[in-house]
Amino acid sequence: MMYAFSYHAPISLSEARKRFEESEDAAYISGGHTLLPTMKNRLAAPSDLVSLGQIEELQGIAVAEGCLTIGAAETHASVAASDAVTGRIPALAGLAGSIGDVQVRHRGTIGGSVANNDPAADYPSAVLALDARLHTSERVIEASDFFQGVYTTALEPGEILTKVGFRIPDTAGYAKMRNPASRYALAAAFVARFGDSVRVAITGASEDGVFRWTEAEERLSKDFSAGALAGLTLNEADMNEDIHASRGYRAHLAALCTRKAVELQGRLTLL
């Protein structure tokens, strides 16, 4: 059983911030599909849980000025099914629809996933590749400054991620090799094209979490084809190794996912 805590369900951002500051050792809870398992294992024992589920500022999906903005409290299922997302960035809708299973997608949220920065999570790759801006209760953070290594982000204690604003690319593709049990990424690549510039983000593979594969970006910016990546490999020593996959296998998968995401733009590809 989890340690005891007090639960709060504020209806505004300012109330949530205040509740956090006034509590001894508070944590925000969104979908709870990462936090509650952690608390059940007693790896976390907050004194107070402040729910972000009833706050309007964290909801909604909107398109404006070349940007697709998704509220932090939107579930994976609602992102996957959104006409705005499937119409503008189908690979992103596909990514959301590839997370976990249908029950997980009904509860888990984009804000929880991005704030948590699990090294095998899907969304961080889209945030980096789509050059997103992370809106918070305090400021706006550029994607390049946001992820700071495994489970670490630029968010300060108490700061709430409110919205993720993705730049809408000309085209994008996401290719993922799923862990067959959890469906987290063993390795996955998000490849987005903005005119002549190409952004490639790899998740699941590295020891340090999501990263941009700049060598692949340089080649693809000159020649956007899977062939342009021939012979290009990732450094095995930088890859993660666990019971699911070795370093070498992850390096191989990440390169394969990148080629697939280039070949199959405009969609999700599951390997």
Place this chain on the structure above:
Amino acid sequence: MTTVSLTINGDRRQVDVEDRTLLVDLLRETLGMTGTHVGCDTTQCGACTVILDGKAVKSCTILAVMAEGAELRTIEGLADGDTLHPMQQAFCDNHALQCGFCTPGMIMAAVNIIERHGTDIDESLVRRELEGNLCRCTGYHNIVKAVLDVAGKLPRASE
């Protein structure tokens, strides 16, 4: 303690729970509704699946207090007296259960598939939508058949 007000299988309920109570424990321990099972308690198996505001969810990974104001449906709410719900009947007819441990969660997930997709479903959709439900006995084939049967998508032997 917090008082949670919610509708369970059509009945309005007010229940006092500790904030740390899981939704599945509110059902099983507080209310004695033991139809919803706990297989893993780690969000993997789907045995605890219930339908919360029209969506299949794993009740072992939701706090009871998060269900405030919600409409909840569980396996106990499906049958009409002695008449089984069509999905329950299809599980019987298609031999879709053996030990039965996963069955309440499977059936709630399956009912929710039909609610969200209608009867316009095929085998690959059913398999994908049941990814969150594990069964250690049946090998899944007959479970998938049962869901397709309810949707009228099962080829008959005579066809």
